[in-house]
Amino acid sequence: MYSELEVTEVLNTPEELKAFPVEGTVNILFKGKPNPVNVGEYAYLVRHDNDMDVNLPGISDGSMRQVGYVQVDRYDKIESTIIFTEETVDESWVLSFTPQEALITNAAYFLVLSKYLVPEYYEVNKTISYGPSEVSINTEQSATSEVADWTIEIITESVLSAGSHIIEFSVLKDGGSYAPSVTLNIRRDNFILSEGIEVVFSPDIPFLIGETFTISTTDFTGIEDTLIQNIETNIHSDIIAPSEEIQSERINNADIVKFYEDNGWTQRTCGTDEEVLNEPVNPGDPIVSDISSRFINPGTIIIDCGAEISPYSLIDSVFNIDISYAFNNFVLPEMGYYNEDAQYVIYYSIVDKNFIKLETQENTELVPPGQQFILLPRI
Known part of the structure; x- marks a missing residue:
């Protein structure tokens, strides 16, 4: 085998x-x-x-x-x-x-x-039974590959007392005597059958004279x-079906003019403290609800607006952003984790229709003197 x-x-x-x-x-x-x-x-x-x-x-x-x-x-x-x-x-x-x-x-x-x-390179059977007693196998990494048939026969009834359960049994290997008499406290010890293989006797169930168990082991190879x-895992707990990527676009003056001409002005407020639905200004415009946000990494936040977002509605004035200490911990500057003089560019873009991504990058070239940050659309 x-x-x-x-x-x-x-x-x-x-x-x-x-x-x-x-x-x-x-x-x-x-x-x-x-x-x-x-x-x-x-x-x-x-x-x-x-x-x-x-x-x-x-x-x-x-x-x-x-x-x-x-x-x-x-x-x-x-x-x-x-x-x-x-x-x-x-x-x-x-x-x-x-x-x-x-x-x-x-x-x-x-x-x-x-x-x-x-x-599973072994098989255990109870061939003679007079009660519910049973044995199982415990294996170790050191177990060696061996073909053998073992027989364990109970030769005296269990002796149970406080903290101990003593049984006596004999062991045959391939039909020949291997251990004529073994006495074991099965509440404390297992019987070592061969290298890396132990027999575990049920410690709280009595064993009766004549009960017999057979164990067969085979050659084996692992993986x-x-x-x-x-x-x-993704941002969401459910699987997100593959979909066509939505490329975020820079909003220019022509886009804003076209928006005014075609649709008028609809501003979406994407705060995270909303308790009621934001009614749309224009009929047919989707209602924004269930707004939430998640940190993705130290410089990125994803905002779920709960409805598909029009790129024409996403401009700088939509955002109300304040930069301050993380966790309101005023000791961060002393620890070197927060620079009050740093300037940032905050890029915004639409991803997967319903989500706004905010990415923060430290930058001193684009931000005018005296300002802590500027908002720019991600190209």
């Missing part, structure tokens, strides 16, 4: 992996069944931060890190629920990884399949090389 494990494919689409749902599931198809014992040590999700050494909690990878209050491991392992599903053909199995908590939006993750992931699948 021989057991082999091979990764066949990732069942999620490339589009899904690049805009992964924060509560989604990664599905990997294997040829052969991966060993379920401690599978989370050899197959797992890990958050991949960028090259920064510090991070602020609860914000995306690209968000602000100006204040190094919190030290975060660059690779945070994600606790996941792993489910095995057997396919109907070719002895295939699907491993499904579902994070126990929602992933962070706009962040990068790796699914790691370690080279130490091996197939040989560690495999990594990159996964990225």
Whole structure:
């Protein structure tokens, strides 16, 4: 007999992996069944931060890190629920990884399949039973490939007392005597069957004389090389369907004149404290509601206006912007994280119809003396 494990494919689409749902599931198809014992040590999700050494909690990878209050491991392992599903053909199995908590939006993750992931190379059966007792297998990375048939027979009934459960059993290997009599406190110890393989007896269930268990082990090979699948979450929790990119355009005087001639003037207020709908000035113009904003990185903010935005309505006077200390922390200048004399260009553009992107860049050439910033459309 021989057991082999091979990764066949990732069942999620490339589009899904690049805009992964924060509560989604990664599905990997294997040829052969991966060993379920401690599978989370050899197959797992890990958050991949960028090259920064510090991070602020609860914000995306690209968000602000100006204040190094919190030290975060660059690779945070994600606790996941792993489910095995057997396919109907070719002895295939699907491993499904579902994070126990929602992933962070706009962040990068790796699914790691370690080279130490091996197939389920053993089979356990209870051939003679007088009660509900059972055994299971615990494997270690050091397990060696071996073809053998083991038989464990209970030769005295369990002796249970406070803190202990003593049983006595014999062990045969390939029909010959291997261990004629083994006495074991199964609440404390396991039985070492061979290198890297232990037998675990159910510690709270009595074993009866004559109960017999068989364990068969086979030669095996694992996946040989560690495999990594990159996964990225997006700004939204849902998958964003691929769509035609919308190129932002510079608004010139001719555009404004055309807007006045064709439509009149409609100003959209994109504040984040709206509690009521902004009624449009012109009939048929979409109502803006559910406005929200997100930090993408230290210099970029995305504003969701809740409705499609006309490029003609996006001009400097729409914005009411103030630049001040992050988190209202007045000690930032003393720490070197905020320069009160700095000047900035704030570029604005429309992305994906409903969203306004604001990008801040420090610049002393374009900003007039005495002004802290200017607004410019992103070409």
